[in-house]
Amino acid sequence: MDTSQPNPENSNGPDTGTPTPLNVLRETFGYPSFRPHQAEIIDAVLAGRDVLAVMPTSAGKSICYQVPALVLGRLTVVVSPLISLMADQVGALRQLGVAAACLNSSLSPAEREGVLHDTASGHLRLLYVAPERLDDPSFLELARERGIALLAVDEAHCISQWGNDFRPSYQRIIDFIAALPKRPPVCALTATATRQAREDIEAALGLVDPFRVVASFDRPNLSFAVERPGGTKAKDRSLVEFARSRPDKSGIVYCMSRRAVETVCDLLSEQGLAATRYHAGLSPAERDRNQEDFLYDRKTIMVATNAFGMGIDKSNVNYVVHYNLPLSLENYYQEAGRAGRDGTKAECLLLYSPGDVHTAEFLLERTERDDLTPEQLEQLRAHDAERLRQMVFYATTTDCLRAFILRYFGEEAPAYCGNCSNCLADFEERDERTNALKIVSCVARVAIRCRETGAYSDAVGAGTIVDILRGSRAQKMLDRGWDALSTFGIMADVPVTHIRTLIDELVFRGVLARSAGKYPTISLTAASMPFLREDAPFMVKVAKGKPRKKRSEWAGGGASARDTAQAAETFEPSPDDEALFAELRELRSELAREQQVPPYFIFSNATLQALCRIRPATAEELLDVPGVGAKKAERYGETFLAKIAAHA
Missing domain, CATH: 3.40.50.300 (P-loop containing nucleotide triphosphate hydrolases)
Structure with a gap:
């Protein structure tokens, strides 16, 4: 400062x-x-x-x-x-x-x-x-x-x-x-x-x-989570399960493409969830209609590309899910930050799939800018490629997710936040040196064979490396002669997801490199040969399961996100508080429908929760509630005080 x-x-x-x-x-x-x-x-x-x-x-x-x-x-x-x-x-x-x-x-x-x-x-x-x-x-x-x-x-x-x-x-x-x-x-x-x-x-x-x-980039009221479902069907199941377990919550699901928006919106709707969609391919009239449905809480889930959100001040978004990998941590944090704008606790979930990386690289390669020289455009693409690389590291790290984000923006952060999936997961540290050596050896032998056969490239994609290590008998594997390698099938009993996790970790540590482009390949680095010769442990955190701690979704109506988080720790809502909150939320919806404005224009969730905590009985006491100014007290005070009194 x-x-x-x-x-x-x-x-x-x-x-x-x-x-x-x-x-x-x-x-x-x-x-x-x-x-x-x-x-x-x-x-x-x-x-x-x-x-x-x-x-x-x-x-x-x-x-x-x-x-x-x-x-x-x-x-x-x-x-x-x-x-x-x-x-x-x-x-x-x-x-x-x-x-x-x-x-x-x-x-x-x-x-x-x-x-x-x-x-x-x-x-x-x-x-x-x-x-x-x-x-x-x-x-x-x-x-x-x-x-x-x-x-x-x-x-x-x-x-x-x-x-x-x-x-x-x-x-x-x-x-x-x-x-x-x-x-x-x-x-x-x-x-x-x-x-x-x-x-x-x-x-x-x-x-x-x-x-x-x-200012500090930290948002203490947000919890961060990354899940790595194995394939599209598993990702769909994770999303549906997540949304279904939060039926009364408002959320945004971000997708990388218009096609994905349509598919995911249909999936959620077919599962009986109140979802709508937003992307640039829709007519302006439909975009406006769908946006209003979300703002006015007629639909609880908005499935959208990143075209949605910058102009939305909706304060009661309870969660943001990224169905696909964002192009950068700047994009991710801005989009995830649309949850919990009123300071109440909210969730940010990223569903990571390695295939998303290829799609993201393809999109970045197609970047065109008439306002830049060819040299500037090349610089921008290199800059974008590095930002995507950092995004992949975030999606694959086993360290604290909040610390990763804060350090990316140049802010010091403790190694444990207690409010992200990595900090809350049940991990064990395991020496994976044997498996890591097998992977690096496989990459080295692929490079040698490619040079011997005069192949166009001396590197292949991560998927091919996995297939070689697991001993796939697919025809394309036999045609290329991969079955003749000494590393063929030496990890047949290791799950695909675990091999891919180890490849990501080796790339993260600089032992292997991943190329950019539509079809990224895995290759050796200057650190590869020393790694094969040394005898040091290769310690990797491996999840044994992810039992989440039970955390109240209640938050106080303090003056800042940090204050709110602290208030939530000291105030535990009773069943009666929760019941009053539901009544006040319904009253807010009725008033919003009458005035044809979004409900959060009346009062934010944080203000409703503060009303439940403070229980004002007079107009003077009402003005002590955060978020209730003179004009709103004049407009809505009598109605909300009457509801609180009737509940009591």
């Missing part, structure tokens, strides 16, 4: 007629105190300073520009990449009584004129716009006349060519800023950005001496 930090105590401000940030937070948003880093960022913005904030999902990035907008009392423009993201934020702000609007291609001419009129008249406090809107001369003229108190750039990683969702239109934001008669403070925010991406953001936006915050 920048060493010259603003003083967070200043967020209370002097006793003047101007609302203080803390008063705005309490009275408008209903939270008693700021989460980590929010107060410092807000003070920097109010002091007129540029900001670069990298904070994980659910850390409260939007508060960092929404509160200053209300304190300043003038127009704040928020650049946002997706229509759905704008609509979600604007809808939530209007529930709080905040004058907010968005300007994008989904509006009718009359709606667009209404927004422009409200902007020109000074009625709006927050205006969300797509980056392309900044290219419009008429909008620039409006901004010049009206004046902008603050420019917030959300999802700022989109500006970096090395980010996980690069958008060229973001790189023209700097031209818009330069054209304004008075440069406003610029606040750039993102959930995931490596050091290189952060440097790109600063340069591309022309940030001046920015106040920098790189």
Whole structure:
């Protein structure tokens, strides 16, 4: 973090007629105190300073520009990449009584004129716009006349060519800023950005001496798990079992392709689960309809490609499943982070299959970018290949999954978190040197035979190595003469999955190498021969089974994910608490249907749980519940207090 930090105590401000940030937070948003880093960022913005904030999902990035907008009392423009993201934020702000609007291609001419009129008249406090809107001369003229108190750039990683969702239109934001008669403070925010991406953001936006915050990437309320089903049918069974055991929970299932989305959605629907789908191949009308079904809890499961989610602020997503391997840990953590946005406990499951790696490499090879030179494109592909390699390491490691993620983003982490499948699994350490030697020897003998026969390549894929070691009698094996190798059939009694796990481990440790490309091959490295000669143990963690510890899904409504996790540890809900929670959730759904808004617009799950824990009996006590501000207390207080009293 920048060493010259603003003083967070200043967020209370002097006793003047101007609302203080803390008063705005309490009275408008209903939270008693700021989460980590929010107060410092807000003070920097109010002091007129540029900001670069990298904070994980659910850390409260939007508060960092929404509160200053209300304190300043003038127009704040928020650049946002997706229509759905704008609509979600604007809808939530209007529930709080905040004058907010968005300007994008989904509006009718009359709606667009209404927004422009409200902007020109000074009625709006927050205006969300797509980056392309900044290219419009008429909008620039409006901004010049009206004046902008603050420019917030959300999802700022989109500006970096090395980010996980690069958008060229973001790189023209700097031209818009330069054209304004008075440069406003610029606040750039993102959930995931490596050091290189952060440097790109600063340069591309022309940030001046920015106040920098790189918050902890840790999400204590999320549990991480990786399962390695053997084949598509086993993967399908794992997914169905997982979803079926959470019938009242809301979840997202991410797939790598449109075809996989269709197949998985049909599978879940056939099993009686309330699933819908989202991908770019659907008509806009169907995408909107399916998205609304999910947001309004009419469907509990959304099966989607990564086209879904960036613009979704749905706070009550209880789990995220990756049916296929993501292309990078940046993508994975951003998508998995859509679970538990309100701070309640949530689950993130990755179903790993080695075949997904081949598909991912094929997709990366097809990357085309008109805005890059051939040399830049080659650099990008090499960068993407390394990111995929790290993703595979995550999927195959037996170390703590949370520690792996945090270290990837440059953050120190303990070796044991107690809340991931590896830390909770029943592992035993086993010396697999004999089997590892057999595998490396097989790769070496394959290379020798290929050179002797003049084969096109001196390496083969992992599948062929497994078939040789297990002694497959398939015709293609006999035609190539693999049955003549001394390693043919020497691991016939070892399961395929175990051999593949050992191959992954050997690659991870650098004893073997896996090539990139559509058909990756396994080959020797400089470490292979020393490994064959040495006599040191090759210790590998092997799962004996995965008995999960019983963990309450309840979480308190604290001010941060870490606070929430701690509150959950000290508060165990009784059956009566759970019963009241169900009643309040049904009441929330009724109100949402009446108003035609998503249920989480009314109150988040964390707020409902806090209501059950605190059991307020008066309007004053209700305002002490995190997430209940003055406007929501006025709108819904009497109804919820009556329900709590009736339950008692």
